[in-house]
Amino acid sequence: MLDARGDHPGDECDSDAQTERYVAMMNRHQVQLVTYVESLGLEYQTALDLVQETNLILWRKRHHFRVESSFWAWACKIAYHQVLHHRRSQSRDKLVFSEEVLKRLADVSQTRLEFFGDHQRQLRLCLQELSPRQQSVIQWRYQQDTAVGSIADRLSTTPNAVSKLLQRARLALIACVQRRIAVEAGQ
């Protein structure tokens, strides 16, 4: 029998505090999840699609989530299975990683990205520590999506030199972020 509103219990969007917390956790981990999927060899747009599918499953399984456990680990596990599922629909030549490498990367990425917020914050600070030339190259590469060859023209240098410059800038950023996080952690 229908109730007065024609509703069936359980069909309405949940609104209690527990659900709100769950949704907040989902929202807080969106960028992290996209990066996690990207680290498993998927392009950005594909990663977005897979995270959307992950979100759907996270929501459907919200009642299975134990509040005392790690939401990030829970979300990674579901996202990982989405990646595996996606791989099955891809031809072999489209797959960047073998299953063995994928599994290892998934473990490392889950650990590495757990505190992605710290990484994001420090990266912004580290960008300011780059040399002006490195900053320019990063800006051209990412802001204006300029090809290495075009950057080389602007800097009157060779594409290989620009690639090297980009490499040094990226590795310097990684070292900087690691250093800053270590300092902040008191290590």
Next chain:
Amino acid sequence: MSRVPDHSERLYALFAAQIDGELTPAQRDELNALLLESTAAQELYVDLVAQHSELSRIHRGLGPWGDFDIPKLDLSELAVSHGEGFKAAVMRWSRHPAFVSASAAVILICCGLAVWLATDNWDPHRSDIAATNSEIARLVWSDEAVWDGDAPNGGGMSAGQQLMLCSGLAELKYKTGVIVILEGPANFTVGGLIQVGATEDDDSDTRPSLLISSPSNSGYLAFGKLLAWVEGPQAKGFTIQLPNAAVEDLGTEFALQVHGDGASDVIVLTGSVDLSCAPDQDTPRQRIRMTTGQAAFVEAGGETLTRRRVVDYRFINAMRRRLEASRNDPAALQNDATIIAHWKLDGDANDSTGSHPGKLGGDTDFVAGRVGQAAKFDGDGDFIATGTDPLPKSNFTIAAWILPDSTTERMYIAGTQRSGDKGAFLMVGHNGFLAAVFPGIDRNRDAASIIKTVAPKNWTHVAMTVSSTDGLKLYANGSLVAMDGAMTSQQSVSNFTIGRRPDKPPTDDRYQFWKGLIDDVAVWKGVLTNTQLRNVVNLGAENFNRGVASALPKR
């Protein structure tokens, strides 16, 4: 903290090739081998990806508005022109592996999250909505639509009405002629935002958002995906406000997507739009004109706009298919079904719409039914007669819940009839086949299901829709069980009856009295969609336009 591994240079080179899309098979194998060698290599790789991902995000919004150069999209796969070309393009996409992923993404994130995100974007503006009572748009179609809260009652909407579409597609038609297709999850408000306290003396260039000059020709998309088709003099100037910008149409077709963080994608498929935004009170509003094939990305704060490195406009496909269908089939836009008769049979034979009250015949009783109470007919002279005809000649729907005591003989459910002449009715035949019959002068026309469609002593929901273009469709429990494309209309006769044949038969034993229960009989002007029919089955006739799909508990 791990140190950068010794083979970092080679790993970096392979990573660079990968993100530039230049990784060869040999390099791919080398990358796999390197990553298998050590955890340090895996950590470096993850760090590089994380950095690349974050740098892309950081720099995605740094382009100044002033010298912004919007790239042209290659829309050949999307086929801007309408007709077969578009259909072919859709089919090509549907076979594309990426489409599978995109189709899954259509479902998107769950209702709760979507609503939460939408609310997050929405609350600061709610008081700015100018609510009116006059209808400015109608919900004319939906597919697999799940709503949070009430769907538009009867389809009509006034300015300020908020739609929370959890999933599925929904189509709105404005009185100005604008067609808007929404894809859930989406939070859309009919009618735009009115700037609180704005006066004609205000310097419009310093306002953070557009003043909507015509709420009847505007909307606010707080979250989700939207496709708008704007054509005709009344429609021109149609404006969609976004959390971070506004899109004013200049006669065109455009698609929008507002992401969870409030950032927006704007894609112009044909014609041109003006895209404007201002991040805060102190920043002059900036405006750019976008034309066919251009796409833009507006950052969450609205302060910056940039072209996307990879413009993914696959999300448009499902909405464009619907738009194409609407434009090619004007009848589809008439699908604004309204309930015109409803006998709930909750203790009486009244029509809840008030137009067609029934009178009890025999000793018809009322007992616990499928939705509230049901009429109980003993098969021996019981019936309900109205003496009127609620059935339109065409484009209508009739539905009911039935529970026959047995299916050993022909029994009349509901409808009108003048033998050998007029009417339309539903009946159950021997061995449980369900049939819709249109009596005619030359011969009766009917459509019937297979036997055992209706089981004795079980509730079955039965319905028929009659469309001037698609003919008759017969449904059992929401599933199509028979159809006849030639049954496009019926001849009216004012003797709508429930539980027996309306007109006098040659002998009393051919009244085909119903023996069992009948509940929730309803008639709609308009052909209900599959989603609406499912709502009728799941939620009851009066909730045909509500979107919360749920199953009735088994009795």
